[in-house]
Amino acid sequence: MWLAIASTSYGVLSAFDPIIFIYIAYVLGASSVYMGILSASWSITYIVFSRVMGSLADTGRNRLLALLALIAVIPIPLLLKNPNQITALLAYNLHALAIAMLNLSLSVSILENFESADWNIVNTVNRVLNNVARGFTIIAMAMLGLGVFQQALQILIVLMALTLAVIPSIYMPLHRKLYMFEKTLDKVGLYVKASTSLLYLDKPKVATEIFEKVWNSTSSVPSPAKIIVGIMGAVIVGDYIFTVIPVIMRKMLGVSVMWSAYGIAAIVSAVIGIGLSRISSSSATRKAFAVAVLRLAVLSLGLGFVRDVITLAMYIILSSALFLVLDIMLYNAYVLARAGYGTSTYFIAREIGSIIGSLAGGVIYSLYPDLYIYTAIALGLATALPLAI
Numbered sequence: 001m002w003l004a005i006a007s008t009s010y011g012v013l014s015a016f017d018p019i020i021f022i023y024i025a026y027v028l029g030a031s032s033v034y035m036g037i038l039s040a041s042w043s044i045t046y047i048v049f050s051r052v053m054g055s056l057a058d059t060g061r062n063r064l065l066a067l068l069a070l071i072a073v074i075p076i077p078l079l080l081k082n083p084n085q086i087t088a089l090l091a092y093n094l095h096a097l098a099i100a101m102l103n104l105s106l107s108v109s110i111l112e113n114f115e116s117a118d119w120n121i122v123n124t125v126n127r128v129l130n131n132v133a134r135g136f137t138i139i140a141m142a143m144l145g146l147g148v149f150q151q152a153l154q155i156l157i158v159l160m161a162l163t164l165a166v167i168p169s170i171y172m173p174l175h176r177k178l179y180m181f182e183k184t185l186d187k188v189g190l191y192v193k194a195s196t197s198l199l200y201l202d203k204p205k206v207a208t209e210i211f212e213k214v215w216n217s218t219s220s221v222p223s224p225a226k227i228i229v230g231i232m233g234a235v236i237v238g239d240y241i242f243t244v245i246p247v248i249m250r251k252m253l254g255v256s257v258m259w260s261a262y263g264i265a266a267i268v269s270a271v272i273g274i275g276l277s278r279i280s281s282s283s284a285t286r287k288a289f290a291v292a293v294l295r296l297a298v299l300s301l302g303l304g305f306v307r308d309v310i311t312l313a314m315y316i317i318l319s320s321a322l323f324l325v326l327d328i329m330l331y332n333a334y335v336l337a338r339a340g341y342g343t344s345t346y347f348i349a350r351e352i353g354s355i356i357g358s359l360a361g362g363v364i365y366s367l368y369p370d371l372y373i374y375t376a377i378a379l380g381l382a383t384a385l386p387l388a389i
Contacts, residue, residue: 002166006066006106007126009163011133012156013073013102016095017042018262019141020080023149024088025246026255032247034085036362038092039243043351043358045096050104050351054344057104060112060170065105070160072098077153100347102160105167107343111335112170123335124328128270131324135266142259226285226386227334228349233383234292234326235353238319240361240376241299247365249312257309265316269324288329289387295322296380300373 025035056065072094079091106126114122141152249258298318306312334346360379365372 002168003110003122003126004129005159005166006102006109006163007129008133009159010102010106011130012137012159013069013095013098014130015134015137015141015263015266016153016156017099019138019152019259020088020092020095022246022255022258022262023080023146024083024092026250026258027083028085028088030085030247032244032362032366034362035247036243036358036360038089039239039358039362040355041089042092042096043354045093046100046351047348047355049097049100050344050348053101053104057108057344060108062105062109062112062170063164063167065101065108066160066164066167069098069101069105070157070164072101073153073157073160077150077157080153081150098160102163103347104344109167109170111343113168123332127324127328131266131270135263135268135270138259138263138266140263142256142263145256223285224334224337226389227330227337228346229383230285230288230292230387231327231330231334231346232349232353232356233380234295234323235350236357236360236383237296237299237376237380238323239354239357240379241303241319241357243358243361244365249306252307253309253312258312261309261313261316264313265320268317269321272321272324285330285333285387288326288333289384291322291326291329292380292384292387295319295326296377296384298322300376300380303373 021035021039024030024038028034030038053065053068076091076094079087079094083091110122110126137152141148144152246258298315302315302318306315331346335343338345357379360375361372364375368375
């Protein structure tokens with residue numbers, strides 16, 4: 001029950017990322033450069049607080065993190081009541097702080113309350129619930145309009161308080177330690193098995209076959225560095241494109257239509273994610289490379305076809321679904337590669353990608369619009385290639 005409530009709260013909280021972002025673009029009539037700075041500042045705030053508070057997650061202080069997330073959300077309604085560029089910036093960054101804290105709280109709660117054998121499927125279920133809640137929240141805002149904006153923020157505060165009430169305390173964070181110990185024993189066993197090949201020195205062919213079989217069994221563990229580069233690149237390309245979409249689309253579509261497109265995309269992505277719980281992390285990086293290239297093609301080539309709500313929704317649905325697939329693959333692989341520790345590093349890498357993508361997208365679209373798509377393709381290929389190696 002606590003997982004459903006916490007995942008739903010996180011999904012609703014994350015829904016206010018595009019809601020507030022698009023709201024600011026439309027209400028303030030902001031430029032692409034300001035939107036790029038706004039998005040980058042969100043990511044900087046996320047990175048700083050994820051890094052500072054990452055130790056709380058590693059020591060199991062999940063309820064304290066949930067409390068900090070609640071405190072960060074409380075001032076947002078007041079700041080956005082009559083927004084200007086300063087209050088909008090502050091409110092959006094408080095949202096980043098809340099996301100960072102709740103994300104750490106939820107991730108460590110999952111890792112310490114479920115067996116390591118279930119981490120993949122539970123993380124996938126969590127992502128699916130996040131996206132369903134995110135999608136329905138955005139669609140509800142699109143249907144009800146700006147008149148309920150303040151009330152929606154109040155409901156968010158109530159959900160955050162409920163999450164704090166139900167999330168279980170972690171008294172002894174042991175599951176990740178046990179998983180790390182198990183991995184250490186596996187390595188010791190590997191060396192013992194490899195050493196048995198020495199018993200067959202009189203039969204070189206048999207010795208070689210035994211050693212190669214044991215040695216190659218470790219190749220299924222993906223490199224954490226490779227995963228970090230892959231997820232960072234995926235976010236760079238996505239934020240590079242999506243930072244300027246509100247600037248492009250506000251001339252053709254209303255704010256409610258924009259929210260509807262994002263909401264539909266989140267729900268469809270969640271449905272796709274249901275079938276991903278059995279994705280193996282053993283070959284995740286090569287599978288992720290194929291997904292990253294496909295998503296790059298959709299993002300770069302599909303933008304030229306966006307003209308109305310239908311084409312915009314299809315564009316966001318395809319790119320969001322592919323990113324969900326990619327994110328689940330790489331996050332599950334990273335968790336296993338790091339035995340559940342240092343998950344803040346993964347999330348920080350995503351936000352570093354967001355900073356780079358947001359600033360690059362806003363500036364290049366403003367100064368060199370003809371190079372906009374070509375730059376996206378170059379960035380995407382350069383950061384996806386390590387996943388194939």
